Amino acid sequence: MVAALAASLLAFNGCNLDYPPTAAVSDSSLTDADYQALLNGVYDGAQNYRLVMEDIAADNLNSKSWYVDMDDNDPTTSSENINDLWQQLYGAVQRCNNLINLVEKHTGTSTVNLTEIAAQARIVRAWLYMRITANWGDAPLLTTVTDEPVSRAPEDSVWRLVKQDLEYGMAHAPAFSTAGYASRVAAKALLARVLLIAPTPVQDKARARQLAEEVIADGHFALADHYADIWHAKTSKEMILQWTNTSTDSGSYGWFLRSNIVDQYEKENGAGSAAPGGNGRYELPVDQALIRAYEEGDERKAASVRHLKLKNGTETYDCIKYPNTDKSDSYPVVRIAEMYLIVAEAAGYPEGVKRLNELRAKRGVAALQTGSTVTAANFMARIMHERRVEFFAEGQRWYDLRRWFNSGPEGRQAVRALCKYRTGEAAGSRPQASDKLNIAENGYNLLWPITTVAIDNDRNLLPNNPGY
Known part of the structure; x- marks a missing residue:
């Protein structure tokens, strides 16, 4: 049965519908191992989304070729990049829905805690919908597996579902054991984020501040003594939740971020002189405005950005937060540092200056x-x-x-x-x-446009976002 489930999960990313369905699976035929396999598929779906896309669209990273339309903030309804992101996110949502729906219909006995499994899926779904509504605004709100046409729900409604899923996760997810899995405290940290950044109908800064302070006081997490410990030594207690990549996943995007002159630089300057981070493709250079933004003494600069210059004058500015050459760097979902900034912003001036400092x-x-x-x-x-x-x-x-x-x-x-x-x-x-x-x-x-591919599959997605 596990093999059949794996095949059905592959169908998510192979389908050309605007929100890919999964093959129907009868809950009566599922074993405990099958539920765990489905949960693994949920994490895999989230892991496939590349967080750096938003940095490319913003003023942190530039694209040399692949994502120029996003980098120039000029995507059209025919953008393959935008369509790929839409497909990835809704494919991952459907993985979550499939597992959540199966747990809801389950009537037999089980040796695993299915409520905890469903709670993890709902935390992941909340994170996915955060990305969807942040980038497209109004969006189809799917909570069951379907390939039927669905109209876009108002952005506020999407944020409300995110809030509900995280509230459920706070109550029913497992206790924190490792940052690689969604836990009750991870749900709390993400809910603090949502209540700070969501539109006014959902926003609740007072509760965001309260939840963030509770996470700070939790005891499992602490600000790193050195920022590089988070990314290079990987010894910090900063991570509350991360999407874990292994060397066989090839999920980390570090290869495309890192400089393509590392090997030559080390020939000229000695082995290890360009560390951390080996040679890469250098598809996504760092925006010079970010480099100028770092203040004097800010150790985040040296831990995040590398400047290399060869004797012939060739130079690169690359991101080194994901340095592993085997692509096994994990993607951060939420860190303890964010709780300090949530408290600072929610408290406002002058009270918030304390946590900021x-x-x-x-x-x-x-x-x-x-x-x-x-x-x-x-x-x-x-x-x-x-x-x-x-x-x-x-x-x-x-x-x-x-x-x-x-x-x-x-x-x-x-x-x-x-x-x-x-x-x-x-x-x-x-x-x-x-x-x-x-x-x-x-x-x-x-906001990004709804693509022509998605609209051709579902005319209910119209009207498009203004300006497209």
């Missing part, structure tokens, strides 16, 4: 002084700066830009000021200007 102290940067280096007027910009350098290449920047833009005139102006130089502007006049970021004046392209 606690994080900055661990990262080697000077404390912000209320009324001087941080004020009520620039507090949100300070939060967004800290989130950018803390979560670089972790898939958070794009939605941060969107929610900042939508926060009001000041946020809109701040995001527009990060865009690439416009015609007539003098080089150097805006040091924060991105190499590629190009957000429209009305911000329409902070």
Whole structure:
């Protein structure tokens, strides 16, 4: 039976429907091993999504060829990149739905805790829907396995399901054992995120702050003494939840991020001189605006970005947060550092400065002084700066830009000021200007289009997002 389940799971990614279904499986024929196999498939579906896509769309990474439409913020309804992401996310949602539905219909006895298994699937589904609604806004809200046409639900409704799934996970998921599995505390940490960043009808900053403080006090997690310990030594207690890659998964995107002149650099400068991180494809260079954003003494820079220059003048700026040459680096889903920034943002100025400075102290940067280096007027910009350098290449920047833009005139102006130089502007006049970021004046392209492929399969997805 396990082999048959594996075959049905492969059908998720091979189907050309807008939200791929899975083969129906009778719950009466499932063994305990089958339920575990289905749960493994749920994790595998989430692991397949590449978090760096949002950093490419934002002002952290550039694309040399493959993702230029996303990098230029000019995707069309025929974008293969956007369609692939849609397919990956909904294929993974359907894996979750399949397992959740089977557990709900289960009537026999079992030696495994099926409630805990379903709770893990619901935490994963919540994370997937967070990505979907952050990137497309209104979206089909599927909770059962189906390939029937489905209309898009309002964005608020999607966030409400995310909240419900995480509440369920808080109550029924297993206790924390390792960051590789969804736990009750992981659900709590993700719910703190949701209650901070979701649109107003779902947002609850007071509870977000409370939950984040509870996670900080949990005892399992701590800010790393050195930022590099998270990514290179991998000895920190920062990770609350991660999608685990092994050498046989080839899931990590580090190969495409790392410099392609490492070998030559080490020939010129000695073995190990370019460490950490071996040679790569260098498809996704680091945006120069990010490099300029790091403050003096910020150890996140050396642990995240590498600058190599050959004797012939060739140079690269690459991301080294995923350095393993066998592609086994795990993807962070939520870390303890985020809880500090959730508390800071939810508390607001000046109360939130305390937690903000606690994080900055661990990262080697000077404390912000209320009324001087941080004020009520620039507090949100300070939060967004800290989130950018803390979560670089972790898939958070794009939605941060969107929610900042939508926060009001000041946020809109701040995001527009990060865009690439416009015609007539003098080089150097805006040091924060991105190499590629190009957000429209009305911000329409902070949402991605529903692709023609998806619409051809389901006309109920119309109307498309404004501007497409």
